[in-house]
Amino acid sequence: MTKRAIEREENRRRRHKRVRKRMFGTPDKPRLVVHRSLKHIEAQLVDDFEGRTLLGVSSQALEVEGDKTDQARATGREVAERAKEEGITRVVFDRGGYRYHGRVKALAEGAREAGLEF
Numbered sequence: 544m545t546k547r548a549i550e551r552e553e554n555r556r557r558r559h560k561r562v563r564k565r566m567f568g569t570p571d572k573p574r575l576v577v578h579r580s581l582k583h584i585e586a587q588l589v590d591d592f593e594g595r596t597l598l599g600v601s602s603q604a605l606e607v608e609g610d611k612t613d614q615a616r617a618t619g620r621e622v623a624e625r626a627k628e629e630g631i632t633r634v635v636f637d638r639g640g641y642r643y644h645g646r647v648k649a650l651a652e653g654a655r656e657a658g659l660e661f
Contacts, residue, residue, distance in 0.1 A: 559640030567591050568635055575622070575634040575654065575661065577647055584615045584646050586622040586654075588634065598625050615646040619653025627658055636661045 544552075568574030568591040578585045587599040600622040602614040609617075626634070634654075641647045655661070 555640040557640075562637070562640065566635055566637055568637075571631075572633045572635060573597055573631060574637045575659070576637045577639045577641065577650055579639070579641055579646055582611075584611070584618055584650060586618055586650060588622065588626055588631065597629065597631070598622070600625065612646055612649045615649040616653035616656075619650040619655075620657040623654040623657030623659040632658065633660045 566574060568589050570590050570592055573588040573590050576587045576589055578587075583602045585599065585601040585603075588597040589595070590597055600618055602611075602618045605614065605617055605621060607614045607617040626632070636651060638647050638651075643651070651661075
């Protein structure tokens, strides 16, 4: 990694840490965590009270056609559908230190379209 890439990742982690101070997932309202890589996007529902992941979905496993934004929207829909199967309808959205635009926004919109409230 270049020095600039390391700096960018450190800044993102610092932003995420700052946001996480005020954000907490419970069993009835878990935290929807987003992780974005260069090729894929992942979403997890985390119960911070018990310290466990309730479910996780990755665009890599879905194999959706289209660009990365379409894959992110499909990932959001899939996580919302699986959450509804588990009886979860409300979540706290944790953007993971990423800006709320592009793929992160598409994932959030996909989850809202499928019925998650946040």
